[in-house]
Amino acid sequence: MASILRQAIYSGVYKPGDVLPTEAELQDKYGISRNTARNALIMLLNEGLITRTPRIGSVVRERRALLIHPQRELEPQPEGEIREAFATAVRTEGREFSQDIMIETVGADDEIAGRLELGDGEFAIVRRRLRYVDGQPYNINDSYYPRKIVQLSEIAEPGDIRRGANRVLQELGHRQVRVVDDIMGRMPTQREAELLQLDAGTCVLVFVRVGYDASDTPVRVAVSVFPADKHLIRYELDLD
Incomplete structure (x- = not known):
């Protein structure tokens, strides 16, 4: 799951500032467990690709080096x-x-x-x-x-x-x-x-x-x- 989301970020499907699907939405869309969805988002967070914003969700970070x-x-x-x-x-x-x-x-x-x-x-x-x-x-x-x-x-x-x-x-x-x-x-x-x-x-x-x-x-x-x-x-x- 993390690989799918990571590729979507790098390919521009999700751009800086976009909000990723929630754990529940990922669960429904991909037929995965809630825990798998949560772990995928945590992995992207630890890689610095997203931030977690209260009341908003998982937001793609600006990567302009x-x-x-x-x-x-x-x-x-x-x-x-x-x-x-x-x-x-x-x-x-x-x-x-x-x-x-x-x-x-x-x-x-x-x-x-x-x-x-x-x-x-x-x-x-x-x-x-x-x-x-x-x-x-x-x-x-x-x-x-x-x-x-x-x-x-x-x-x-x-x-x-x-x-x-x-x-x-x-x-x-x-x-x-x-x-x-x-x-x-x-x-x-x-x-x-x-x-x-x-x-x-x-x-x-x-x-x-x-x-x-x-x-x-x-x-x-x-x-x-x-x-x-x-x-x-x-x-x-x-x-x-």
């Missing part, structure tokens, strides 16, 4: 040009971008401290961003920097950096010359699920980028949490 090109973040940009990879991706699709920004000085956890190669007693400055598309929370981006490098710069100040934090790092003498990207899938934490208003069963992609300067010192660790149903991450590599 935002196309992101992570490599474009580090492409050269003319002086004065504003380039923020995610914001650019949103606006390219004619959608509205906004974000909430919070700055903190933190004693980084073991993973971040290790990636930034922080010594005992050293701190990081983190720019926490909750990013929105068309007014809806879309992803989380936390960027960590060694405090000793950025504490007197715009990176440590509240508000958006119109020319980009990467440009500020360059002005501080720490232009990133290489990056290492890690991507993994997992279920969201409770905090992530609440911030991103995730439906039950939605998994996330965690994208971690570590940027290194010319001396091979890590100067930035960016951790992005992307709901898997809302993002398509694409890399384009020249092989010549």
